Amino acid sequence: MILLEAAKLHKTYGNKFNKQEVLKGLDLKIFKGEFVSIMGASGSGKTTLLNVLSSIDRVTNGSIKIEGNDITGMKEKQLAEFRKQHLGFLFQDYNLLDTLTVKENILLPLSVSKTPKKEADQRFERIAAELGIFEIKDKYPNEISGGQKQRTSAARAFIHEPSIIFADEPTGALDSKSASDLLNKLSDLNQTRQATILMVTHDPVAASYCGRVIFIKDGLIYTELNKGDQTRQEFFKDIMKTQSVLGGVHHER
Amino acid sequence: MSVNQLILRNLKKNLKNYYLYVFALMFSVALYFAFVTLQYDPAMDETKGSIKGAAAIKAASVLLIGIVAIFLTYANNLFIKRRSKEIGLFQLVGMTKNKIFRILSIENFLLYYGSLAAGVFLGFSVSKLIMMVLLKITQVDGIARLHFSGAALVQTLLVFTAIYALMLLTNYIFIKKQSILSLFRVVSNTEGRVKTISIWEMVIGILGIGMIGTGYYVSSKLFDGDFTSVNQLFFAMVFILASVIIGTYLFYKGSVSFIANIIRKKKDGYLKINEVLSLSSIMFRMKSNAWLLTIITTVSALAIGLLSLTYISYYSAEQMAKNNVPAHFTFVDSESAADFTEELESNKIVFTEKRIEVLQAVMNAEEIIGLKMEEYTQDPAAMSVTVISEKSYGQRDVAKDEVYLTGYSDIMMKFISMKDSGPIEIRGKEEAIPLHYLGMEKEYPVSRYFGGSPVAVVDESVFEQVKKDLDPSIQRDSSWYIGIDLQDERELTKANELFNEHQYTEAGMNESRLDSENIQKRQMGLTMFIVGFLGLTFLITSGCILYFKQMDQTEDEQPSYTILRKLGFTQGDLLKGIQAKQAFNFGIPLAIGLLHSYFAVKSGWFFFGTELWSPMIIVMTLYTALYSIFTVLSVAHSKKVIRESL
Numbered sequence: 001m002i003l004l005e006a007a008k009l010h011k012t013y014g015n016k017f018n019k020q021e022v023l024k025g026l027d028l029k030i031f032k033g034e035f036v037s038i039m040g041a042s043g044s045g046k047t048t049l050l051n052v053l054s055s056i057d058r059v060t061n062g063s064i065k066i067e068g069n070d071i072t073g074m075k076e077k078q079l080a081e082f083r084k085q086h087l088g089f090l091f092q093d094y095n096l097l098d099t100l101t102v103k104e105n106i107l108l109p110l111s112v113s114k115t116p117k118k119e120a121d122q123r124f125e126r127i128a129a130e131l132g133i134f135e136i137k138d139k140y141p142n143e144i145s146g147g148q149k150q151r152t153s154a155a156r157a158f159i160h161e162p163s164i165i166f167a168d169e170p171t172g173a174l175d176s177k178s179a180s181d182l183l184n185k186l187s188d189l190n191q192t193r194q195a196t197i198l199m200v201t202h203d204p205v206a207a208s209y210c211g212r213v214i215f216i217k218d219g220l221i222y223t224e225l226n227k228g229d230q231t232r233q234e235f236f237k238d239i240m241k242t243q244s245v246l247g248g249v250h251h252e253r
Numbered sequence: 254m255s256v257n258q259l260i261l262r263n264l265k266k267n268l269k270n271y272y273l274y275v276f277a278l279m280f281s282v283a284l285y286f287a288f289v290t291l292q293y294d295p296a297m298d299e300t301k302g303s304i305k306g307a308a309a310i311k312a313a314s315v316l317l318i319g320i321v322a323i324f325l326t327y328a329n330n331l332f333i334k335r336r337s338k339e340i341g342l343f344q345l346v347g348m349t350k351n352k353i354f355r356i357l358s359i360e361n362f363l364l365y366y367g368s369l370a371a372g373v374f375l376g377f378s379v380s381k382l383i384m385m386v387l388l389k390i391t392q393v394d395g396i397a398r399l400h401f402s403g404a405a406l407v408q409t410l411l412v413f414t415a416i417y418a419l420m421l422l423t424n425y426i427f428i429k430k431q432s433i434l435s436l437f438r439v440v441s442n443t444e445g446r447v448k449t450i451s452i453w454e455m456v457i458g459i460l461g462i463g464m465i466g467t468g469y470y471v472s473s474k475l476f477d478g479d480f481t482s483v484n485q486l487f488f489a490m491v492f493i494l495a496s497v498i499i500g501t502y503l504f505y506k507g508s509v510s511f512i513a514n515i516i517r518k519k520k521d522g523y524l525k526i527n528e529v530l531s532l533s534s535i536m537f538r539m540k541s542n543a544w545l546l547t548i549i550t551t552v553s554a555l556a557i558g559l560l561s562l563t564y565i566s567y568y569s570a571e572q573m574a575k576n577n578v579p580a581h582f583t584f585v586d587s588e589s590a591a592d593f594t595e596e597l598e599s600n601k602i603v604f605t606e607k608r609i610e611v612l613q614a615v616m617n618a619e620e621i622i623g624l625k626m627e628e629y630t631q632d633p634a635a636m637s638v639t640v641i642s643e644k645s646y647g648q649r650d651v652a653k654d655e656v657y658l659t660g661y662s663d664i665m666m667k668f669i670s671m672k673d674s675g676p677i678e679i680r681g682k683e684e685a686i687p688l689h690y691l692g693m694e695k696e697y698p699v700s701r702y703f704g705g706s707p708v709a710v711v712d713e714s715v716f717e718q719v720k721k722d723l724d725p726s727i728q729r730d731s732s733w734y735i736g737i738d739l740q741d742e743r744e745l746t747k748a749n750e751l752f753n754e755h756q757y758t759e760a761g762m763n764e765s766r767l768d769s770e771n772i773q774k775r776q777m778g779l780t781m782f783i784v785g786f787l788g789l790t791f792l793i794t795s796g797c798i799l800y801f802k803q804m805d806q807t808e809d810e811q812p813s814y815t816i817l818r819k820l821g822f823t824q825g826d827l828l829k830g831i832q833a834k835q836a837f838n839f840g841i842p843l844a845i846g847l848l849h850s851y852f853a854v855k856s857g858w859f860f861f862g863t864e865l866w867s868p869m870i871i872v873m874t875l876y877t878a879l880y881s882i883f884t885v886l887s888v889a890h891s892k893k894v895i896r897e898s899l
Contacts (some may be wrong), residue, residue, distance in 0.1 A: 056819060076823070080826075081823075085821070087821070089820070096816075097533070097817075099536070100533050106522050106528065108524070108820055111523060111525055113821075120523050
C-alpha cells in the first residue's frame with residue numbers, strides 16, 4: 001500500500017533574476033511500513049526534499065499525497081492539523097524543549113491532539129520502556145546524554161503513532177555507540193509497530209539499517225538500492241559502492 | 254564595504270529593532286529637559302508660594318537622572334550582549350578590539366544624540382503643556398508661555414553626555430573582557446541552566462511567601478494599638494520593609510518556580526500548550542532575573558504607593574474642605590455674616606442661611622471609648638466635646654435621654670476604639686447629665702472653629718440644660734455658627750470674589766470652602782505633579798526593560814517555536830501560549846507591586862486624606878493600563894517571531 005506519493009516535485013529558491021532549482025521534477029513512492037533512507041551529497045537537495053515532504057516547506061510545483069491527502073494545496077491551519085495527526089519528526093540536534101522534562105517533551109504531540117491523560121500515560125510507559133528512557137523521565141534535557149536526548153526525541157516522534165516519521169540526520173551528532181543503539185531501536189520500532197520511517201543521512205552505516213536507500217543527485221533520483229535478503233554488512237558494501245560511483249563533485253573538463 | 258557604510262547599515266537595522274529604546278530615550282530627555290526648563294522658568298515663582306517650587310522640581314530632576322541613568326546603562330548592556338555574535342565576527346575577520354569599540358561608539362553616538370536632539374525638541378514643545386498641567390492642578394492662575402532656556406539646554410546636554418560616557422565605559426569593559434569564543438557563547442551563559450528543583454529551592458520558595466505574608470500582616474497591625482511607642486513603630490516599619498523586600502527577592506528566586514513546579518507535578522508530564530510556554534519558561538527565567546524583578550517590583554510599589562497617597566490627599570481636598578467648612582461660606586461673627594448676605598442680595602445671588610448655636614462641654618465617655626495608643630488622644634473620661642441641639646441640626650431624631658456623635662474621622666478611629674452604644678455623661682460646670690449614646694455619624698455640622706470632631710447632638714431640652722450650666726472658661730468667643738449655601742453653584746466664583754473683597758477672614762474664623770479647597774490643592778498639587786511625572790518615567794523605563802527582556806527571550810526561544818510548530822501546533826495555539834506567558838511575565842511583577850503598595854497605603858493612608866478606595870483604585874487602574882501597553886507590544890513582537898519560526 002502506497003503511503004506517500006510525490007510526483008514531479010519542483011522547488012526553486014531565489015527571485016526571477018537569480019533562480020536556483022533544487023528539486024527538478026522528482027518522483028517518489030513510499031510504502032506503508034517501510035524504512036527508507038535518502039542519501040546524496042551536500043547540495044543534492046535531500047534536506048529540501050525532506051522539508052517539502054514533511055510540509056515544513058512548500059513545493060514550487062508538483063503534488064505530494066500522504067495517505068491519499070494532497071498536502072500541497074492545504075492552508076496553514078490544515079497543515080498544522082495534518083502534521084499533528086500524521087507526521088512525526090526526528091532531528092539531528094534533537095530539538096527538545098530545554099524547559100520541559102523528558103516526559104513532558106515526549107507527551108507534547110499527545111497534548112496537541114488532546115488525547116485523554118490516562119491513555120497518554122499508557123502510551124508513554126510503553127514507548128519509554130521500548131527506548132529505555134523510563135528511568136530518566138523527570139530529568140531535563142541538560143541533564144542527560146546525547147544518545148538519551150535522541151531517544152527522547154524518537155519517543156516523541158513515535159508516541160502519537162503517526163503515519164510517517166521524518167528523520168533528518170538523526171545520528172549526526174551522536175557517537176558511534178549511541179548511533180548504532182538508536183538505529184537498532186528505530187529498526188525495531190519499524191518492525192514491531194509497522195511504523196513508516198523516512199530518513200535523510202549521508203552516513204552509509206546509518207543507511208544500511210534501512211530496507212531501501214534512495215540516492216539523489218542534483219534534484220533528481222539517481223538510483224535506489226533494496227536490501228532484500230542481504231545482511232546489513234552486504235547491504236552496507238552495496239551502498240558504499242553506489243556512493244563512490246555517485247561521487248561528490250565531478251571534475252569534467 | 255567601508256566602516257562608515259557598516260555603521261550606517263547597523264544603525265538602520267538597530268533603529269527598527271530598538272524603536273522602543275529610542276522612544277524611551279527621547280521620552281526621558283524630553284521630560285528632563287521640560288523639568289529643567291520649568292526650573293528656569295519665571296512662571297515657577299507663582300507656584301513657589303505654595304512649596305518651594307523650583308527646589309522641589311530640582312530634587313525631582315536629580316531623581317529623574319538616577320532612574321534614566323540606570324535604565325540606559327541596563328538597556329545598553331542588554332543590547333551589546335545581543336550583538337556579541339557580530340562583535341565576535343568582526344574580531345574573527347581581524348578587526349582590533351579598539352576598532353570595534355570605535356565602530357560601536359560611533360553607532361551609539363548617532364543613535365543616542367539623534368534621540369537626544371529629538372527629545373530636546375519634543376521637551377521644548379511639551380514644556381508649555383507640562384507647565385499648563387502644573388498650573389491647572391495647583392489651581393494657580395498663570396499663563397504658560399514658551400521660554401527657551403539656554404541654561405536648561407546646556408544642563409540637559411551635560412547630564413546626558415555624562416550618561417553616554419558611562420555607557421561607553423561599560424561597553425569598553427565588556428569588549429575588553431571578551432575573547433572571540435566567549436563572545437559567541439554569551440547568550441547561552443546569561444540564562445541559567447535548567448535543572449531539577451532542589452529541596453533548598455523549595456525552602457527558599459516557602460520562605461519568600463512567608464516573609465511577604467509576615468510583612469503584610471505586621472503592616473495591617475501597624476496602627477492597631479500593638480505598637481504603643483514611636484520607637485516600636487519605627488522598628489515595626491523597618492521590619493516590614495526588610496521582610497517584604499527580601500521576601501520579594503526570595504519569591505522570584507524560589508517561590509515562582511516552586512509554585513509552578515507543584516502545578517507541573519500535578520499534571521504529571523501532560524502539559525497543554527499554554528503551560529508549555531508559560532509555566533515552564535517562567536519557572537526558570539524568573540529565577541535568573543530575580544534581582545532585576547525585585548528592583549522593578551519594589552520601585553513600582555513605591556511609585557504606586559506614593560502616587561496613591563498624594564492623590565488621596567489631593568482627592569480628599571474637597572471632602573476635607575467640606576468637613577472643615579460645612580457650607581459654601583461659614584461665619585462665626587454675625588456682623589460679617591449680615592454684611593455678606595446683604596452683598597449677595599444686592600448681586601442677586603440666591604442663598605440659604607443656617608444658624609446653629611454651639612456650646613462647649615466636657616464628656617465622660619469612659620464606658621464606650623477605649624484607647625489604643627496612650628499618648629495620642631485625650632483622656633476618655635474628660636474629653637472636650639461640642640454640643641448642638643437636635644432642633645437646629647435635625648439629621649436624626651434623639652429622645653430626651655439620648656445622644657449621638659457626629660464627625661467620624663478615620664484617623665481618630667485608628668487611635669481609639671468605640672463601642673456601638675452605651676452610657677456617657679455630658680458635664681457642664683456643676684452637674685453631669687447621663688445620656689444613652691446611639692452611635693457615630695459621618696457629617697460635620699459646624700466649622701472647625703468649634704473644635705472639630707466629635708460633635709454631640711442632643712435633645713433640645715438637654716441642650717437648654719447644658720446651656721444653663723456652662724463652664725465659661727472653655728467657651729469660644731462666638732457660640733453661633735452661620736452657614737451660607739448658594740442655591741446655584743455656578744455663582745460660587747462670583748460670591749467668592751465678594752467674600753474675598755471684603756476680607757471677612759480678617760474678622761475671625763470666617764471661611765470660604767472654595768478657598769480652603771484651593772489652598773489644600775495647591776499644597777498637594779506640586780507634590781502630585783512631581784510624583785506623577787517621576788512615576789510615569791519609572792513606569793516607562795521599567796516597562797521598556799521588561800519589554801527588552803521579553804524580546805530577548807522570545808528570540809532565544811525561537812527554536813522551541815519551530816519545534817512546536819513542526820509538531821502540529823498552529824500559530825494561534827502558540828500565540829495563546831505566548832499571551833499566557835507574557836501575562837505572567839508582566840503580570841507577576843505588577844501584581845506583587847500592586848499588592849505591596851496596597852498594604853503600604855492601607856497601613857497609613859488616613860494621615861493623608863479622607864478617602865481611600867476611589868483615589869487608590871484610580872491610580873492603580875491607570876498604572877496597570879499604561880503598563881499593559883508594554884505587554885501588548887511584547888505580544889505583538891512574539892507574534893512576529895512565531896510567524897517567522899517555520
